[in-house]
Amino acid sequence: MRITSARFVTSLAALRPFPGRGLPEIALVGKSNVGKSSLINRLTNNSKLAKTSSEPGKTRLINLYRINDSFFFTDLPGYGFARAPKEEKARWARMIEGYLAGSEQLRHAFLLVDIRHDPTDDDRMMAEYLRHYGIPFTVIATKADKLSGAKRGAALMAVCRGTGAQPWEVVPFSSLSGMGVDKVLGRVQEVLSPAPEEP
Numbered sequence: 577m578r579i580t581s582a583r584f585v586t587s588l589a590a591l592r593p594f595p596g597r598g599l600p601e602i603a604l605v606g607k608s609n610v611g612k613s614s615l616i617n618r619l620t621n622n623s624k625l626a627k628t629s630s631e632p633g634k635t636r637l638i639n640l641y642r643i644n645d646s647f648f649f650t651d652l653p654g655y656g657f658a659r660a661p662k663e664e665k666a667r668w669a670r671m672i673e674g675y676l677a678g679s680e681q682l683r684h685a686f687l688l689v690d691i692r693h694d695p696t697d698d699d700r701m702m703a704e705y706l707r708h709y710g711i712p713f714t715v716i717a718t719k720a721d722k723l724s725g726a727k728r729g730a731a732l733m734a735v736c737r738g739t740g741a742q743p744w745e746v747v748p749f750s751s752l753s754g755m756g757v758d759k760v761l762g763r764v765q766e767v768l769s770p771a772p773e774e775p
């Protein structure tokens with residue numbers, strides 16, 4: 577699939593009706609600073625669409641982007657930002673969980689983990705949470721440009737162990753180089769128009 581149009585629709589502090597609601601939604605979840613907003617920018621070829629920062633804690637609300645007039649990307653705040661004030665962290669967790677548990681249009685989540693590090697306890701909890709609530713998800717290992725090809729394989733195995741994903745399900749991705757973009761877009765296509773089941 578190709579993305580031909582992408583626009584910011586709204587920021588919400590909690591899930592409530594918004595223009596266009598009813599189209600399918602695909603959410604980006606993961607630790608603060610893992611590259612959720614950067615992935616949206618890379619996929620849409622618009623480096624200014626979602627705000628990014630080298631400092632964790634940039635995205636602080638539920639941000640909805642309308643793509644190809646056919647679905648939404650939901651950019652969420654990150655978790656696991658140790659230095660954030662306790663109340664702020666609790667607020668973000670409520671926002672993330674309120675959205676994931678509350679959206680009727682949520683079709684899929686992209687769970688982003690940093691390819692260089694073993695998944696954290698928060699990452700494991702998020703994978704468990706998604707499974708528990710029956711939210712289908714794909715693990716995306718971000719910042720793959722930061723590892724040489726030889727190290728990438730071992731790193732991906734660690735990602736699998738930490739998230740419970742199968743090796744062929746994890747997509748190595750780089751917003752910098754564009755690695756994995758076609759695969760992620762392929763997943764989006766499959767999520768939006770699943771192949772008919774065999775009779």
Ligand code: GTP
Nearest residue numbers: 609610611612613614628629630633634635654751
């Ligand atoms: P929060 O909104 O704080 O939860 O973070 P986020 O997950 O949206 O991360 P964001 O997209 O803001 O990126 C964080 C930092 O990582 C920025 O400095 C990005 O430029 C950098 N970054 C994101 N993706 C990549 C990548 O694939 N490769 C490299 N080298 N840097 C990346």
Ligand code: MG
Nearest residue numbers: 612613634635
């Ligand atoms: Mg962000």
